[in-house]
Amino acid sequence: MNTNHHVTDWTWLKLLCSTIIATVALEHSQIDLLISKLFYLNGQWLLEKGAQPYALIFYDAPKALLILFATYLMIVLAIKYRTPLNADFSLNHSKRSKYILPLAVREISYLLIVIIIVPTTIATLKSVTHVSCPNHLMLFGSDMPYLDLWQSIVAKTPAKCFPAAHASAGFSLYGLAFLPTWRKYRYKIFEAVTALGWTMGLYKMLFGDHFFSHTLVSMLLSLTIACALEHIFFKRFDENKNSQFHPTKPTLADTQKR
Template sequence: MARAKHIALWGALLVGVVALFEWTNLDLQVQDRLFNFEANGWMVDREAPLPRLLFYTGMKGGLIAFGVTTLVLYGLSFWKGGGDKAGLQSLRQRYLTVILALIVVPSTIAVLKAETNMYCPSQIERYGGDKPYVTLFEAYPARCRPCDSGRCFPAGHASGGFALMALYHMFRKKKNRVMGLFGGLGLGWTMGLYQMMKGAHFLSHTVVTMVASWVMILCVADVARRIHSTSEVGAPESGMGGERRAQAVTMETRRC
């Protein structure tokens, strides 16, 4: 019940965030400060190779490598010949939470991007493009019908970084949980701000992605808990062997 209330609370916050940007000009106010109207250019050049390597392709590659590593560790926890089997088993549920987050969050955001039909700042007339600016629930003007090729809301690139907020569920100690959460937040905002500074996304795209990602992470964490609620440390064993395994699991969990 507590988990359901938590998810509902963040879901309500997501609705509130969408409403805020729907009823205000906050997106334009922020984006105007990232665009040089005199030079007709963005704060960051879209074609600049070094920023793209650091904040786009490099971070994407890093997320893929991290996801593959976590998947391998999750698989090893089922391998009976593994060395530290008890330690891996104690983390199995948490590995699964991170894996599901890295799959579900970007995939869901990608589906939404294909359906919301909203354009990037660089495509908007205000910033040198040829499309009118409209909010999520606002209709396009008659002169722009059909306008059905917008693919910019929510923010797809930042979703990979925000998915790592699932690291909050990777640890038991509060300090480590907070570090995991802020690590995902920091990475998501680094990726999101880069996209904003080159005209690829509005502020609302990134904020909505952040909140929606956390709602999804809460859901997948609950799914992972249910899947491994009865199998996190395997079937119980009798005798001294079972006691030793239980002690090993307890020690590993405390380290985290």
Template sequence: MPVTKQMWMSAAALVVAVIFFGVSGTDIWVQNHFYNPVNHQWILDREDPVLNFIFYDGIKRLIIIVNVLVLIALVVWWKKPFLARYRKGLIIVLLSSIFVPIIVGSFKATTNIPCPKNLEIYGGIYPHTCVWEKYPSTFCNQKKIKCWPAGHASGGFALLSLFYLFRKRRAKIIALSGVMVVGWSMGTYKMLIGDHFLSHTVITMIMAWLIISIIVALLSRLERRGVIAF
């Protein structure tokens, strides 16, 4: 599928996802399965050091290591013939690892949407609102809250760019499957400790693919115009 078509389809999917989760109540229905209203606790304990290391600190460090290795490969072996066929793909992976978290984080910093743990229905103080809604006039928003979309999973979903690193279909499928496991492991962990709704991770995943598609389209255009060469 042409990358331009992927961009438009991703943008359309993003709009549909935002509207669907905003009006359907799916987020609350799903999140209710992870919360015990009797003891006011989530399924997983956010203070559990093992789970925190595996699904938060550890997996984040692993992604950083992968990105550092990509950067080292580009710097050290840029002119090597064996890297030529992977050069463009590695640049796409590196740029995606930078811009996906930055853009997702920028949205997260400005949308002012609470996490599940912050909502009144889960023991917090914030009312539930859609991303396009304002808080009720009776609610005093003490500080800007940052929970939409999912920032933690953005680093994992940025690796969807590995799709453009490999040439063979089987390798692409394996790469995408592995990245989906990583991204959704990160997102699901945050759901199970009350930090994110399902929609937060879905939106981040779609945004990641849209951003990656834009990066690919821009690099391809610059390559066709002779501005850059791989």
């Protein structure tokens, strides 16, 4: 196996460990409180929840664009599945080819699954962690105590704020960085997606919907999922490709059969 192609073989496990460490170390920490206090001045958050045009730019538009992108991927996947193998050349040179993402079916399937699984996983975790948002807490002018993760789970508070789900929609695009076709653009894609996810996360932090750790854990978990799925989707493909260039030597039994 080409180890250069499979740096992700154990990277996903390291990322998972980093996610757990960040959760334990930062969730319910002074770092979270200090950062949130920067956005809470004179008894008010820097931004009012739902204020326009910020809600449109940083909340509604990104969600709508992600849904449209996922829908587009489904359409492209359906077109590629319906296109016979001997028609690939004509499809690539047809007028509509400019609207078709130049990726293999395996890559489009991987990307679509990452976009679906990342927000779904984080939304599911939110429903079981019961962690409060900063704007729910007595520390920031509301009525709920500041509980740690375990206390929140046991108390089953009505809050559902950890990890950050909205930012995970942006972080789900990390799948783009793991596509074999775009491997040479991996770091540029990683930087762009990180900036997008943190912009969406910071927007929610400005009116107390999330602590810093909520967005950080969301980012690390999104990376973990994208990396683990990359290992599942593309490892066998690369192994088969390498075996074609490095065929195994025939055994004595194989020679005798001939």
